[in-house]
Amino acid sequence: QPLCLVRKYFGDKIALYFCWLGFYTEMLVYPSVVGTLCFIYGLATLESEDNTPSKEICNEYGTGNITLCPLCDRACSYQRLSESCLFSRLTYLFDNPSTVFFAIFMSFWATTFLELWKRKQSVLVWEWDLHNVDMDEENRPEFETNATTYRMNPVTREKEPYMSTWNRSIRFVITGSAVLFMISVVLSAVLGTILIA
Numbered sequence: 001q002p003l004c005l006v007r008k009y010f011g012d013k014i015a016l017y018f019c020w021l022g023f024y025t026e027m028l029v030y031p032s033v034v035g036t037l038c039f040i041y042g043l044a045t046l047e048s049e050d051n052t053p054s055k056e057i058c059n060e061y062g063t064g065n066i067t068l069c070p071l072c073d074r075a076c077s078y079q080r081l082s083e084s085c086l087f088s089r090l091t092y093l094f095d096n097p098s099t100v101f102f103a104i105f106m107s108f109w110a111t112t113f114l115e116l117w118k119r120k121q122s123v124l125v126w127e128w129d130l131h132n133v134d135m136d137e138e139n140r141p142e143f144e145t146n147a148t149t150y151r152m153n154p155v156t157r158e159k160e161p162y163m164s165t166w167n168r169s170i171r172f173v174i175t176g177s178a179v180l181f182m183i184s185v186v187l188s189a190v191l192g193t194i195l196i197a
Contacts, residue, residue: 012130016121023120027113034105038098053094058085 001022007015045051056063064082125131139161147161 003038007128012128015128016124019120019124020102020117023117024113026114027109031106031109034102038096038102041098042093042096045096046089050097051089054085054088054092057081057088 001017003015003019006018046054058064060080063079064085065079066081068081070076070078076078143163144161146167147163149162149164150159151162152158153160
């Protein structure tokens with residue numbers, strides 16, 4: 001990437017974003033290789049002893065001969081368990097014993113990615129001389145209009161808009177109530193769907 005040109009044209013923040021995007025894309029090579037190997041493992045062991053559920057479902061003379069109740073009352077018909085053979089095989093491709101390894105690998109990859117990005121970012125800050133540049137976000141205009149009082153920040157020694165504890169707690173209670181209400185709506189919808197089925 002021509003980061004110097006991006007920096008000259010768009011500024012430091014946009015250049016840092018594109019640098020992060022390029023670094024993230026480079027680092028995604030490792031999970032893509034490991035994920036592909038896990039998928040290949042699933043393909044290679046599709047007919048092995050590890051795939052016991054699919055073997056049982058696909059066995060038309062054993063477990064696969066079980067008749068399942070219809071999914072709905074009128075228009076749906078009875079079906080054999082062996083009719084789900086294709087879906088059980090497809091599920092095994094993405095959910096086999098190697099996916100546990102992939103999940104553990106991804107947790108280590110994420111930690112490594114963050115630490116390497118911190119290192120790269122500090123090098124860029126040094127190269128581009130951004131030590132004294134303020135990279136913090138500015139306050140939202142809505143917050144500044146709602147904050148009626150100002151107070152001195154003990155760290156920066158600057159006046160900042162301040163919202164009282166009472167005002168913040170009221171907003172927190174209203175927001176928390178709305179979130180809890182939405183969660184209860186979702187849970188009741190899921191529970192209702194389970195009970196109806």
